[in-house]
Amino acid sequence: MSNFELVCIYKAELNKQIQNKINENVEKSINEKGGKIIDKEIWGLKDLSYPINKSKKGFYIFFQIDIDSRELAKLNNALNLEENIIRHMTIKVEKHEKLPTIMAEQKTN
Helix, strand or coil, X not given: CEEEEEEEEEECCCCHHHXXXXXHHHHHHXXXXXXXXXXXXXXXXXXXXXXXXXXXXXXXXXXXXEECHHHHHHHHHHHHHCCCEEEEEEEECCCCCCCCCHHHHHHHC
């Protein structure tokens, strides 16, 4: 198992209920692939650097996960099929950083 950080950007116009459902689906996908969620943070609604599919804002969520590298492609495929996720990115890290992240701290300030 390797350490990864996953950031997903959801469509900005989604209500809390739909966001929670997508979170459950992402968590279920990670668990089905043999992964484990270490922690997660909700970064909230933020401006995008550039428009994506005519959207200028997105709802960000951050996951710290442990998953086998071979299963990562399957996880990315599952995330690509979720129509309410406009972007996602997974990066490999040596070790997980202590939370809260700078992005979460900016949200509270």
